[in-house]
Amino acid sequence: QVQLQESGPGLVKPPETLSLTCTVSGASISSYYWSWIRQPPGKGLEWIGYISYTGSTKYNPSLQSRVSFSIDTSKNQFSLKLTSVTAADTAVYHCARRQFGSGREWFDPWGQGTPVTVSS
Amino acid sequence: DIQMTQSPSSLSASVGDRVTITCRASQSISSYLNWYQQKPEKAPKLLIFGASSLQGEVPSRFSGSGSGTDFTLTISSLQPEDFATYYCQQTFSIPLTFGGGTKVEIK
Numbered sequence: 001q002v003q004l005q006e007s008g009p010g011l012v013k014p015p016e017t018l019s020l021t022c023t024v025s026g027a028s029i030s031s032y033y034w035s036w037i038r039q040p041p042g043k044g045l046e047w048i049g050y051i052s053y054t055g056s057t058k059y060n061p062s063l064q065s066r067v068s069f070s071i072d073t074s075k076n077q078f079s080l081k082l083t084s085v086t087a088a089d090t091a092v093y094h095c096a097r098r099q100f101g102s103g104r105e106w107f108d109p110w111g112q113g114t115p116v117t118v119s120s
Numbered sequence: 121d122i123q124m125t126q127s128p129s130s131l132s133a134s135v136g137d138r139v140t141i142t143c144r145a146s147q148s149i150s151s152y153l154n155w156y157q158q159k160p161e162k163a164p165k166l167l168i169f170g171a172s173s174l175q176g177e178v179p180s181r182f183s184g185s186g187s188g189t190d191f192t193l194t195i196s197s198l199q200p201e202d203f204a205t206y207y208c209q210q211t212f213s214i215p216l217t218f219g220g221g222t223k224v225e226i227k
Binding site (some may be wrong): 105 | 156165166169207215217219
């Protein structure tokens with residue numbers, strides 16, 4: 001059974017950098033693409049981007065100037081960095097596996113999410 | 121960006137009811153549409169991909185239909201464990217976007 005677990009600081013001061021890690025168990029990180037999605041309090045889901053096992057990335061244009069992903073195959077982990085954070089970046093951050101089939105893509109499974117508050 | 125609009129934003133229903141949730145895309149997305157279920161404090165769970173393909177372990181009371189701009193998620197007979205928030209997602213173009221969610225509550 002594939003499981004994903006997010007980790008990182010729950011509080012970040014503006015305008016510092018938010019750093020999160022997703023640890024994958026039950027599957028090799030080298031076989032899939034991996035994604036980050038966030039959910040601001042009381043709001044819907046926002047796709048941040050994804051990274052392949054080779055390290056190629058695709059980001060949401062609204063965040064592209066501030067976000068970067070990395071992958072560590074030796075630890076079966078991938079990470080997110082978001083620079084110059086503001087209160088608008090306060091959210092629960094989920095990681096998820098990106099899957100393909102029949103020309104379609106979807107996210108499955110997801111991590112439970114880790115809450116991040118941006119506040120001084 | 122493709123905007124995804126779900127309706128209703130919330131609904132109250134009883135166990136055994138047939139429930140229908142609608143998702144409309146701001147432009148045609150063919151069948152590049154997924155549905156997820158999220159319970160409080162839990163990870164979202166994939167229900168349906170490609171507009172109508174049921175994910176392996178999802179009960180058959182869930183079904184999806186639609187193509188182009190209009191899509192539907194149907195729960196044929198609502199069960200206690202189905203009370204949750206449901207999200208649609210388009211994967212036709214970047215940025216991938218989600219609907220605002222539909223909260224299904226107990227009547």
